Amino acid sequence: MITVHTVHHLRLAVAQARRAGQRIGFVPTMGNLHAGHVALVDTARIHSDFVVASIFVNPLQFGPSEDLDKYPRTLAADQEKLDAAGCALLFAPTVEEMYPEGMANQTRVSVPGVSEGLCGASRPGHFEGVATVVNKLFNMVQPDVAVFGQKDYQQLAVIRKMVGDLNLPIEIIGQPTVRATDGLALSSRNGYLNTEQRASAPCLYSLLKRLAETIQQGRRDYPVLLEKAKHQLEADGLQVDYLEIRQQDTLLPATEKDRKLVLLLAVFMGTTRLIDNLSFESET
Numbered sequence: 001m002i003t004v005h006t007v008h009h010l011r012l013a014v015a016q017a018r019r020a021g022q023r024i025g026f027v028p029t030m031g032n033l034h035a036g037h038v039a040l041v042d043t044a045r046i047h048s049d050f051v052v053a054s055i056f057v058n059p060l061q062f063g064p065s066e067d068l069d070k071y072p073r074t075l076a077a078d079q080e081k082l083d084a085a086g087c088a089l090l091f092a093p094t095v096e097e098m099y100p101e102g103m104a105n106q107t108r109v110s111v112p113g114v115s116e117g118l119c120g121a122s123r124p125g126h127f128e129g130v131a132t133v134v135n136k137l138f139n140m141v142q143p144d145v146a147v148f149g150q151k152d153y154q155q156l157a158v159i160r161k162m163v164g165d166l167n168l169p170i171e172i173i174g175q176p177t178v179r180a181t182d183g184l185a186l187s188s189r190n191g192y193l194n195t196e197q198r199a200s201a202p203c204l205y206s207l208l209k210r211l212a213e214t215i216q217q218g219r220r221d222y223p224v225l226l227e228k229a230k231h232q233l234e235a236d237g238l239q240v241d242y243l244e245i246r247q248q249d250t251l252l253p254a255t256e257k258d259r260k261l262v263l264l265l266a267v268f269m270g271t272t273r274l275i276d277n278l279s280f281e282s283e284t
């Protein structure tokens with residue numbers, strides 16, 4: 001695997017692959033890679049011939065009180081994992097390379113509708129930062145296909161809408177969430193949890209599964225169900241940011257008639273913010 005740090009060198013390497021007739025796959029990341037990221041690369045390899053990954057901790061998508069400074073930067077270990085996974089090219093730019101005019105002067109991409117509510121409500125500007133950097137990365141790499149994790153369900157919806165609205169000729173693939181054996185969704189932020197918190201964190205996915213089962217059995221009193229589940233999480237010492245049930249495709253609030261549903265959850269475990277979600281269909 002080759003690592004490049006500038007847009008110039010990235011473009012040269014991608015152009016060479018294209019001249020050789022290769023289909024370009026892309027996996028954007030913020031580094032500190034785990035098995036979930038490796039699964040993204042595996043999927044990209046199935047759908048392309050030449051996989052490009054990026055590692056960039058994007059300051060534009062972090063709020064002023066968020067974890068930008070302490071976000072783990074583990075380039076050497078990440079390079080090894082990407083290489084072993086069969087990634088051909090890593091783009092690891094500096095902030096100056098990505099935002100040469102400074103962030104305040106950066107043209108922004110704002111995606112209406114799906115960016116609002118959920119994480120968009122508690123992290124103002126977050127999805128604008130994500131859409132802007134992903135759009136820039138797409139223009140730099142010009143991939144045929146890009147793979148994103150379904151763990152960031154709202155982010156995936158934002159990117160799909162941006163790609164549609166801006167007519168970007170890129171196929172977007174959603175990769176199912178990779179979980180630890182105890183059910184916890186893999187995330188770089190799990191590394192912030194202490195032993196006790198890590199031991200209790202699988203309760204999030206268990207709760208989502210129980211809720212989904214209850215709804216599949218025919219319960220439709222969503223406000224009552226969600227309120228009860230939130231109390232349970234709070235009783236377990238968690239601070240609930242949101243727990244909601246939405247329509248899978250639009251992310252609009254689910255009505256009793258909707259059958260393609262997604263439960264979305266964000267909590268604080270101490271100072272660590274964890275998200276998870278569960279999509280399911282309800283026949284009854």
Ligand code: PAF
Binds near residue numbers: 056058152155
């Ligand atoms: O999901 C992430 O890691 C980031 O939000 C992304 C898509 C790489 C943009 O910075």
